[in-house]
Amino acid sequence: MQTTATRPKIMVTGGGRGVVGHAGTRLLTDLADATGLTSAFSDALAGLRQRQRGHDPGRIAVDLAVMLADGGKAIADLAVLRDQQGLFGPVASDPTAWRLLSRLDEPALAVLRAARAQAREVAWAQHAEARGDLPQPAVAGRQVDGLVLDIDATIVACHSEKESATRTWKKTFGFHPLLCFLDNTGEALAGLLREGRAGSNTTADHITVLDQALAQIPDAVRHGTPLLLRSDAAGSTHGFLAHIRSLREQHHDIRFSVGAAITAPVREAILAATDWVPAIDTDGDLRDHAEVCEITGLLDTTGWPDGTRFIVRRERPHPGAQLSLFDTIEGWRHQMVATDTPPGNGSIQHLEARHRAHARVEDRIRTGKNTGFGRFPSRHFAINQAWLELALTGIDLLAWTRTLLLDGDLATAEPKKLRYRLLHVAARLTRTARRTRLAIAADWPWTDALTSAFSRLAALPRPTG
Incomplete structure (x- = not known):
């Protein structure tokens, strides 16, 4: 032995x-x-x-x-x-x-944020001189051009009474900060500390965080580089998407890719859809038992910005997946993405996979909680x-x-x-x-x-x- x-x-x-x-x-x-x-x-x-x-x-x-x-x-x-x-x-x-x-x-x-933006401009200039362009995210074997901003919220539990720490929607107690990370580099562009009962889809908070994040990007980059804003369904409020569209009128080349709720009209459109094609993984391989379909022409898009497209993904649910009654009956788990990326800028499989890469923000938040904001x-x-x-x-x-x-x-x-x-x-x-x-x-x-x-x-x- x-x-x-x-x-x-x-x-x-x-x-x-x-x-x-x-x-x-x-x-x-x-x-x-x-x-x-x-x-x-x-x-x-x-x-x-x-x-x-x-x-x-x-x-x-x-x-x-x-x-x-x-x-x-x-x-x-x-x-x-x-x-x-x-x-x-x-x-x-x-x-x-x-x-x-x-x-x-x-x-x-506010002046600290401005100072941080000033240092970021220097860091990016140093990167350009020493190493070239900033890293570009890749999804399904294809590069996503420009800068990709991911907004998401998280629960930070507190174990003692703190000002504005309240019961959260997850029935815990603490804060509910909203954060924005740059997917290209992992930089933390903005963060808003909120009380625990703050809503997930609060339009004003999303606008505040996005505006603070954009202020962190050097002017020369912000006004000459494609920007993609990704969020889960909390960012799909019409007011927030209208604000993103208004930024394009200020010469920001910004597009959105956000989750959207599966409502009764969406369920009807899903039942009527016939052009399902195989879905792909974020590494570009076909995903077994998963399909995507664009249902834009089957929905009433009133209230959504002009040019918004809707892409639905369905897949056979894995054990333990949370299903709605509709999902249970149909035998598929459904998710929908709303994006204003125009046709001709990638297949619907790529656009859907590009949105699912938003999940990387969960890693940013997880490691961020071990870098200061997991405990106040x-x-x-x-x-x-x-x-x-x-x-x-x-x-x-x-x-x-x-x-x-x-x-x-x-x-x-x-x-x-x-x-x-x-x-x-x-x-x-x-x-x-x-x-x-x-x-x-x-x-x-x-x-x-x-x-x-x-x-x-x-x-x-x-x-x-």
Whole structure:
């Protein structure tokens, strides 16, 4: 019988010198400087500085965002940065960080969003110079041109009384934030913290989040690049779609692809439809027992924007699928997509598969909850909204790290993988010849990836002016 070798015996002491943890997290702080995020935050929050020799409010905000990107869950986790001053420099105390968050009211958050957009413009310009165009999403073996914005809401449960935390439609208790992510890169463009009982299909909230997301996209890109807005059925309100259409009158080349409810007229159209064709998976292969059909000509489209098309997908339900009475009778599970992509821009199979790729936003939300907005620290709603904004900033820093500095599987890795392989690595900090050196273990499997990332970071062009 073969047995596993025993672990080597060790003796633990506390006498190590020059050893630091979370060494790879320095990559995030330096990237914040390289993209101009730190200076932009400092300028935006200059009016909140209380003492000339005190901590820079913008630097505090960046340190909080870095801490969240690194996997921290509470302000107390700033200690990981603060207690390693040789690596991260001076970091504010917990009470100082709390005071900053308490002063970030809506006007302050507005200037923070503008600062984040300014840094994003720099990051995208750096990407264009160093690596070319931004990544393009691919669905069913075909590239989706332009930028793809995904809007979705999520429930964040609370386990104590917090301002505006209420019972949710899922019979839990907490908040119901609405978020927008960029599918091309995984960046978090916008987020709106809402009370738990906020409706799923609230037109005003969707408009607010979309407008904030568009404001994050540089003007030169926003006005010259095709944009696709995807949402589930919560985004199919006529008011929201009318707002999207109005943006086209402002020279935004934007189209929508949203889920739509299966109503009685839709069910009648489904029964009358005859032109069913095989559906495809997001990898381009035919999907067994699934079909799609366009039913636009069989529906009354009053109230919908001109040119809206309706594509229905039906498939044999898998065990445990939630079915309506209509689905149960017909033996198919039905879903419908409403889009204003005109004919000639892809088959209905591709358009339907393109919409189903919206499900990727669920991964963005899942990892985002582990990057700050899965837990809100305060009883005060305004502080929690500020926390959400900094969490979105941390998500951006991770996205820029992947697109600007990493290759291979790390360029598409989720935050947990980045933390375990790069950010949380230990290293030795030494000072020789007036220079500080960070030495990562030679036999760590991802040492080359991390040192290459630092080299690429050093080579990035810096913003001027």
